[in-house]
Every structure is written in structure tokens, then in C-alpha cells.
Amino acid sequence: MKTLTQYKHEIMWWMSRITIMLTSLFLSMTLAAQAYAAEIEMGSNGNLVFNPSELTVAAGDTVTFVNNDLPPHNVVFVNGHDELSHPDLNFVKGDTVEITFDEPGEYEFQCEPHAGAGMKGVIHVE
Ligand SMILES: [Cu+2]
Numbered sequence: 001m002k003t004l005t006q007y008k009h010e011i012m013w014w015m016s017r018i019t020i021m022l023t024s025l026f027l028s029m030t031l032a033a034q035a036y037a038a039e040i041e042m043g044s045n046g047n048l049v050f051n052p053s054e055l056t057v058a059a060g061d062t063v064t065f066v067n068n069d070l071p072p073h074n075v076v077f078v079n080g081h082d083e084l085s086h087p088d089l090n091f092v093k094g095d096t097v098e099i100t101f102d103e104p105g106e107y108e109f110q111c112e113p114h115a116g117a118g119m120k121g122v123i124h125v126e
Contacts, residue, residue, distance in 0.1 A: 037057040037058070037061030037062055037063055038055055038057060038061075038063050038064070039063070039064045039065075039066055040052060040055065040063060040064070040065050040066070040121065041066050041068040041069075042065055042066060042067050042068055042071070042073040042075075042090070042111065043067070043068045043069030043070040043071065043073060043119075044068055044069055045069065046069055046070070047069070047070075048070055048111075048114040048117040048118070048119045049118065049119055050065075050109075050111070050119060050120070050121040051068075052121075053120065053121040053122070054121060054122050054123075054124075055121070055122075055123050055124070056123075056124040056125075056126060057101060057123060057124070057125055057126070058125070058126055059101065059102060059103060059104050059125055059126065060100070060101070060102055061100070061101060061125070062098050062099065062100040062101075063098070063099050063100075063101065063123060064096050064097070064098050065086075065096065065097040065098075065099065066094070066095075066096050067090045067091075067092060067093055067094060067095040067096070067097075068093060068094075069093075070114075071089075071090060071091050071092070071093060072089035072090055072091045072113060073089070073090055073111045073113070073114065073119070074086055074087050074088060074089050074090060074111055074112055074113070075097055075099070075109050075111065076109060076110055076111070076112050077107055077108065077109045078108050078109065078110055079106065079107075079108045081105075081107055084099050084101075084107070085109075086099070087112065089113070101123065101125040103125065104125050104126055105125055106122060106123075106124060106125075107122065107123040107124075107125060108120070108121075108122045109121055109122070109123070
């Protein structure tokens with residue numbers, strides 16, 4: 001037979017386990033929510049545009065570029081930040097490119113084949 005003290009220890013053990021599990025669940029949910037910032041369509045409503053073409057996110061956020069209308073498109077940064085560019089042309093509707101912005105600043109970008117048509121945008125990272 002278990003003594004009262006043994007029951008108490010068992011209950012304490014389970015409570016600490018549950019606390020750890022709930023804490024890690026909560027942390028993973030908030031981290032996931034922070035990491036996901038926004039989506040930008042590449043080609044929208046039959047036009048050669050990024051939609052939205054201007055966006056403000058927090059440092060550390062990830063923006064997902066979704067290939068949409070009138071491909072091929074790419075994402076090339078024009079005022080520095082070459083390391084974030086994805087110059088490969090993307091031909092498949094629905095394909096995505098994820099870019100994480102770790103440093104605050106102004107990130108101007110364009111789609112190389114359609115820059116002349118005005119397919120440009122800017123992301124403000126705060
Ligand atoms: Cu384009």
C-alpha cells in the first residue's frame with residue numbers, strides 16, 4: 001500500500017510534468033506565431049505587381065512570397081541585402097519563397113523580369 005507521502009510525491013511529479021508540457025506548448029505556439037509575419041503575392045488579379053507592395057514587419061519575422069499570377073517571377077533586393085535575394089525564376093503557381101528579416105531597415109525589392117512594368121516593393125523592418 002502506498003503511503004500518503006508517496007501519493008503526494010506522485011502528484012507533485014505529475015504536476016511538474018504537466019507544467020513543463022504546457023509551458024513548452026505555449027512557447028512553441030508563440031514562437032511560431034512570431035515567426036510568421038505575412039504573405040506577399042507575386043502577380044495579383046492579372047497584374048504584374050507584388051500584393052501588398054509595401055509591408056511593415058518586426059525584426060526576426062519571415063515573409064512568404066507566393067508565386068501567383070503571370071509567372072515567372074523572382075525576388076531581388078536592390079538596395080543591398082543581396083544575401084536575401086532569390087534570383088531564380090519561379091515558374092510554378094503556388095510555389096513559395098520564405099525570407100526572414102533579422103535586421104531593422106528598409107528592404108527594397110523587385111521582380112527582375114517585370115521591374116520595368118513596376119513590379120517592385122518595399123518591406124520596412126522595425
Ligand atoms: Cu514578376
